[in-house]
């Protein structure tokens with residue numbers, strides 16, 4: 227008798243053989259079988275007919291995120307309503323060797339959802355219940371489709387907030403999957419520091435909780451950190467169906483300010499000085515003069531067109547005043563000027579919304595274009611060097627590039643606008659972003675602080691962690707996903 231394990235291995239060899247044959251016969255074919263009409267019927271049997279769509283418009287909508295990557299629609303889209311749906315769909319795809327791509331809200335910036343190997347897109351938006359808010363314990367549990375703004379609206383009267391804030395209203399489990407962050411990370415950390423537990427469905431249909439069922443402690447030393455294995459896994463290991471997240475009390479007082487500098491270096495040096503003095507900031511964001519120009523035009527501001535810092539201070543009345551005085555001194559020391567304060571809640575919200583809208587502000591300067599953005603992160607002392615060098619490279623390439631970022635974390639972006647009619651511009655953007663990522667890596671940094679690897683940074687991941695590191699990651703993947711059906715073609719070269 228064959229053991230079950232041997233049978234699985236044999237099945238996998240047969241598949242590989244068939245795949246090779248299929249590819250030789252037809253260079254256009256995916257390395258996976260197409261979804262058959264029998265499988266469509268079986269999927270309909272699991273989730274109901276109305277939750278399976280092969281309509282072109284629906285497939286197209288699920289074939290790309292907000293990045294420049296060419297759209298690759300899945301063969302069909304399945305809408306899951308509960309974890310049982312997810313489990314049965316995963317198992318069926320796994321048994322038939324069909325690629326399965328989890329879909330949050332499609333706001334990713336690295337082509338994470340593009341179905342480059344065909345298969346089934348699993349849309350989780352219908353799983354949109356907020357399952358628990360434990361006010362005394364500062365945590366909550368949400369289903370996969372709940373977005374960060376929906377959660378924060380729900381929390382409005384509790385005095386609590388979930389602070390991780392990518393510019394888009396992304397799904398919270400999508401944010402887990404990309405290890406997202408945003409302007410608040412300098413104070414609250416990224417998704418990695420704020421996820422207490424995840425419910426995950428593996429490709430074979432097994433459902434498990436990464437920290438153990440119902441666990442929601444701030445600390446744990448119990449075994450391997452499976453929670454953080456899934457944070458940043460970009461849909462390549464399993465489907466995250468629930469997340470238990472940390473919440474925070476809304477600070478008693480906040481104040482926001484902007485100020486301008488004569489050069490990029492002055493602005494970035496200011497950031498480094500503030501952090502080196504141990505001043506706890508809630509936000510320190512940088513926008514260069516090119517980005518400020520777009521910001522003014524799109525959001526109707528009249529800031530000086532110069533490298534600028536956007537800051538937020540939090541505390542009580544006493545501590546806030548002290549922090550503000552210290553920061554003002556550091557800003558003056560670095561020749562900063564034009565301090566403008568936003569004190570009313572409405573004005574503060576307008577300022578930070580405008581900051582979050584910056585991608586759209588830049589895109590409005592060249593309608594019809596797509597954003598191509600870098601996302602490097604370096605140790606804070608290296609930040610002035612890498613930002614100045616990236617801007618020099620952009621100027622030398624003769625392309626418009628916007629520079630901005632979460633400089634309080636050593637994380638920043640250069641944004642280039644890409645248009646199909648401008649292949650030259652695209653080639654320059656690709657070359658520049660590789661150069662900038664390599665500079666960051668040489669300065670002990672990473673090619674992605676928060677957007678992930680997706681399709682565009684696979685080579686850079688190899689460069690960053692080396693052959694051995696990548697091989698170990700692949701071994702981890704094959705433990706969870708031996709048939710390589712979970713979001714194939716992403717993350718790994």
Ligand SMILES: Cc1cc2c(cc1C)N(C[C@H](O)[C@H](O)[C@H](O)COP(=O)(O)OP(=O)(O)OC[C@H]1O[C@@H](n3cnc4c(N)ncnc43)[C@H](O)[C@@H]1O)c1[nH]c(=O)[nH]c(=O)c1N2
Pocket residue numbers: 291292327328329330331332333334335337338339350370391392393394395396397398399400401402403404405406407408409460461462464465466467582585586676677713
């Ligand atoms: C204007 C604007 C501004 C920003 C950003 C985007 C845009 C359009 N982003 C990027 C984006 O919002 C971020 O990557 C989100 O985490 C993506 O969440 P979605 O739900 O949209 O995931 P989306 O559906 O795009 O999927 C992203 C990846 O996660 C996987 N995935 C999604 N849901 C999953 C699940 N439940 N289980 C397993 N895998 C899943 C997908 O398969 C894919 O690989 C960002 N980001 C950031 O970190 N900081 C920022 O400041 C910004 N700013």
Ligand SMILES: CCCCCCC(=O)C(=O)O
Pocket residue numbers: 335393408581582584585597599628629630631632639640641
């Ligand atoms: C130049 C900006 C592109 C960055 C994309 C969005 C983002 O992460 C942000 O911080 O804004």
Ligand SMILES: [Mn+2]
Pocket residue numbers: 408631632639676
């Ligand atoms: Mn960002």
